[in-house]
Amino acid sequence: MVKRPPAPRGGAQRAWLITYPLAVFAVVCFSSFWIDSFADPDWDWSRSWLLAIPFFIAYHVSYRDVFNIVIWRTTFVVSVTDVPLVLAFFFLPPPMVILVVSGAMLAHQLRSRVPVTKLSFNVAKSAAGTSAGLLLILAMPDIDHARADPSAWAILAGAVILSALVELFSLVGVFCLVQGLRTGRDALRAGLSAMTVTGINVVVGLVFLVALKANPWSAVLLAILVAALVMILRSYAEFFRRHTTLADVYELTQAVRDQSAQSGLPDVLLGRVRSLMQSEYATLWLAPQGRHPEVMLTARVEHAGLLDIAPTPDEIRQRAVQAKTALGVGARFPGAADLRPRLQAAKVKDVIVIPLRSGQAIIGTLEAVNRIGDTRTFRETDVQVLETIAAHAAVAVENSRLVDRLRYDAYHDRLTGLPNRRRVIDALAEAITVRAEDEVVAIMLFDVDGQRNVNESMGHAAGDKLLVETADRIRGIADPGALVGRIGGDEFVVTLRAPSIDATIEIATRMRERLRGPMAVGSLTLDVNTAVGVSVYPDHGSDPESLLQRAELAANAAKVLPYGVQPFHPALESRAVRRLGIAADLRRALDNDQLEVYFQPKVTLADRHVVGVECLARWVHPAHGEVAPEDFVAVAEHTGQLARLTESVLVAGLRRCRAWADAERPFAIAVNLSARILLDSRFPELVRELLEEHRVDPGLVTFEISEPGMLSDIERVLPSLYRLRDLGVRLSVDDFGTGASSLAYLRQWPVHEVKIDDSFVQGMATDSGDLAIVRAVIGLSREFGLTVVAEGVESELTLELLEEMGCEIGQGYLFSRPLPFERLEAWLNAQTEPESTPTGEVRRLRAVI
Secondary structure: OOOOOOOOOOHHHHHHHHHHHHHHHHHHHHHHHHHHHHHOOOOOHHHHHHHHHHHHHHHHHHHHOEEEEEEOOEEEEEEOOHHHHHHHHHHOOHHHHHHHHHHHHHHHHHHHOOOHHHHHHHHHHHHHHHHHHHHHHHHOOOOOOOOOOHHHHHHHHHHHHHHHHHHHHHHHHHHHHHHOHHHHHHHHHHHHHHHHHHHHHHHHHHHHHHHHHHOOOHHHHHHHHHHHHHHHHHHHHHHHHHHHHHHHHHHHHHHHHHHOOOOOHHHHHHHHHHHHHOEEEEEEEEOOEOOEOOEEEEEEOOOOOEEOOOOOOHHHHHHHHHHOOOEEEEOOEHHHHHHHHHHHHOOOOOEEEEEEEEOOEEEEEEEEEEEOOOOOOOOHHHHHHHHHHHHHHHHHHHHHHHHHHHHHHHOEOOOOOOEOHHHHHHHHHHHOOOOOOOOEEEEEEEEEEOHHHHHHHHOHHHHHHHHHHHHHHHHHHOOOOOEEEEOOOOEEEEEEEEOOHHHHHHHHHHHHHHHOOEEEEOOEEEEOEEEEEEEEEOOOOOOHHHHHHHHHHHHHHHOOOOOOEEEOOHHHOOHHHHHHHOHHHHHHHHHOOOOEEEEEEEEEOOOOEEEEEEEEEEEEEOOOEEEOHHHHHHHHHHOOOHHHHHHHHHHHHHHHHHHHHHOOOOOEEEEEEOHHHHOOOOHHHHHHHHHHHHOOOHHHEEEEEEHHHHHHOHHHHHHHHHHHHHHOOEEEEEEEOOOOOHHHHHOOOOOOEEEEOHHHHHHOOOOHHHHHHHHHHHHHHHHOOOEEEEEOOOOHHHHHHHHHHOOOEEEOOOOOOOEOHHHHHHHHHHHEEEEEEOOEEEEEEOOOO
16 A cells, blocks of 8 residues: 655644734733723623523534635635624623633534644634624614614624634635645635625624513524524435535536546545545546456545555445445444554544445445544445446447457458557557658568468368467567558468668568478478568658558569569559558648649630630649659548649649730630539638639639539539639630530539530530530530530530530630740731730730640
């Protein structure tokens, strides 16, 4: 058992710094009042002594019925002693009041067996507060004892309130000296809120005074009334306590349930248990179980974190565990009296130990130690409350351990016990964050040859045995610092740090040769062969997924090699893997503004006017050369960079649009927009800000949205479409005709333009089906009042057919390929000429080549 930390020294000595002045003040006042009272001929001392007896009894009883406010480790008591104090101020001479109040407090403290320091302070505090109230009464005009008029009420009320304030500030002073300013502030705040009770007590006392002055026999009725009120208040207080306890238990169980799958369960559980039980300590002890070690955590008042201490004597805990029942030891638990000496030896006042059950097994205990307050102890009702909490805590602990087991299973292969693919990826991610100049992070992937044949010929049990044997062998021959995992059915991976890729190949070759020994599977002995793929960081990738995928590609290639070991090289990479490999490079390209925007002209078919351009992103990779747009757009969409890519193209187009407008050659721009971008509700606001920043007329901007993308999320993208339309920009349905139910949705979309997919346009001159589709789209669009744009115009015949059908705008290689800005300017100067129109000067094609 670990002993609890010793209490801070010097607290009691500092408390005397307040007690002594209070006592001196009370003694001086009492002596002065005593002398003055003997000189007053109006006081009947024999009658005063007789009156002092019922007042003493009233005080003593009132001290027992209190409201307790717990502040840190001390109980702040708000009693109803103000009621008899009002009457004592009126009916008794000043020295008698001090004697009655001090005597009643002394008797109560002796009965409660409080320490001498606290007893002395409480007696001195009560005497000093009473003396201050008496001084206020003596400083005011004499009270008319015959009438008890409202002036007397005011004086008596002021005296009682002053007495309460003196006691409160004395208490705050002790808290500040003993436990610090923070505790003193809390005591002051609680005491000031309790002044409301003092005011109510004063009013009740004055009502009693008026009744007694009217008829002394009313004291009998008042006594009956007081007794009834006390019973009612006690019943209400007990009901309210139970209601509050139930609410607190419910809130605690909810919090425990929410934290059962997380590591914060002990903090939430113990802190709330300690607060609910009003105990100095709350302890959770869990017995060792499987992979889980023994747990001993304790929440202690005034400590923010958890302590690894055990305030409960081990003998008491073990008795509760062996009996499998709740155990309470303390003044209110006579059944465990033989354990009281163990508590006294451990300097513990009382304790409740509740076993935590999982079925019939005991997995630990939940304990509450030392009820806060010198006169307060745990009761049987507290045992019931803690049992309720313990039942929920046991379930939460089991759930937490279940989650831990599930988490372990999620990161380990159940057949071999090796780390699985997810764990290997996490380990690689950690390894590549530490870069050393003279070493690489190596990945060696072992693909077991023939495992499928074993499954088919001998059954899956034999195949599993082969895999387990292979896993044991790889684990045995791997370097001590290597991580061995199983990432697939017959694929094992070994990761480690090596001096170079050549050294990695040597290690892989040596391990493969050692794995080739015969393995006994059932009644057969097999000579198992493996193919090994090798990839290294940073030569073959910058992220764990690409490194593993490239090791898999290399392993597949190694299957046809006689020596069975193949390092990765770019020629092995498929297009999909290449896309994954350029993800990080695309991010850097966007960061460094390395993507270029090309422009493809859009021409009116009726009069050959160049009315705008489509903005298209192009990327020349420093290692791979020109990357196909569909490749890096797919990578951007997969890695969450599509919004940045779209914004980059839009900003470049708006910049050129502004330049053309300033040169009095207003060209419209068109930018491709993914449906995924439209799912972001912030995108329309971004467009508005960019239009204002570049001072571009919204009517010069067209967003082309792919029809299949719109169809997949039509209900979710419609709000963004309407907001863009309200900005004044034009909306175009791109790749029209390739989606499903196009004609049904076209009428509902807030679009201005339809762009026929180039697959139909390029085939219309030779395919009657494509020609019919284009003709139908143009006719339908004109019925809906939509502009029609045909992309993929690459021949004069196609151009003539589109003109005959009434298509308005064409785009394609017949006019121009997508060009960088400088070459576009050269093309405009060479292939177009200015022409005046009613709306201004435009550029007209000289001839279509």
